[in-house]
Amino acid sequence: MTEPVRVLVADDQDMVRVGLATILDAEPSIEVVGQARDGLEAVERVRSLRPDVCLFDIRMPQLDGIEATRLVAGPEVADPVPVIVITTFDEDQYVYDALRAGARGFLLKDADPELLARAVHAAASGDALISPAVTARLLATFTSGRPAQAAEPVDPLTPREEAVLDLVAAGRTNHEIAEDLFLSLSTVKTHVGALMTKLAARNRVELVIWAYDSGRVDSGRRP
Template identity: 80%
Template sequence: MRVLIADDQDMVRVGLATILDAQPSIEVVGQARDGLEAVALVRSLRPDVCLFDIRMPHLDGIEATRRVAGPEVVEPVPVIVITTFDEDEYVYDALRAGARGFLLKDADPDLLARAVRAAADGDALIAPAVTARLLRTFAAGREGAARQPVEPLTAREDEVLDLLAAGRTNTEIAGELYLSLSTVKTHVGAIMAKVGARNRVEVVIWAFESGFVDRAPRR
């Protein structure tokens, strides 16, 4: 899978590229020093996944994410936001802008590679340190704002959504609920359709905004 990295710090950008190029089936095809350059490279190179820093000159990572992966983009490119700043508002804004993952720069190489592969597969990976706590913090002031499902979720879909909101991957959900991976993907697809989400990150945001995570049993 082809990856583009955008970070204004040369050492960080080269380090990420070195880590990813060493992974099987991952190739870094472009590097950008700021958000504007990143957006231009995305449009010319069409990578499979992007890694964007939050704070970059000319155009920050959140706006760059919105331009290549936001709700209005016809053919969005998966973006993982990676930063040293783990303030709550950055996480929520990045996910709202269309990011499919959020990692801190101190993440280990294995987690970085897993996040890239997850994004390329249409999955999502948010660093464990920032998953539920940060989404819950921002959803607290927005409860009730989320649209209601076009039709009620089934009992099984409720279970799958509960685990999605807890940060589980499809494989982990399959193991916990004793389902096949294809069945889990079918349930996730049905949930996305019912709540009007384009991807699993939007499903998780919906779960917190609608109050689902407060009424669902936590695991």
């Protein structure tokens, strides 16, 4: 039997935090191993409990969710823990910073239980962005009008890698990319792996950010 995904939930609002924990604990394949009321406590609990996935609110006292994410999942962390940031539409401006800090994706606070569970499993597997269409839309919004600022890779991308990158940036999963490009799943995984190597990306979110920063994706496009 597969071990359940171990999750830590951090939110300063008791009702939201307990509600998320209750929903997740009801899933046989997920186990909530800890909760935190602020960012500082969240970082301490991540380091002591080593969960498989974290859910962090963006706005928390002591330490906000962005900085907490940077400390447990940022570029300088040797053994990062996947983080999903929890947000509301009125906090959209923070999402890009959270992804930059190392978050694997994000959920809206009113996400239904099925999406919440899928998001946790996706983050644990590293296969897909969370809420891909919304993530891509937000990234497009916050990179709109920004000059291209991503360095070109030493080893140029192949046309096929460019096509795969475009679909990753649109929030497609590996299975969907395989269907769209008429490729096998193993071939898609090989291309995604090559992209990560060439672009020095640790996960798919970093591939998406690079695609927007390099100007390869039309920032006005909506998935």
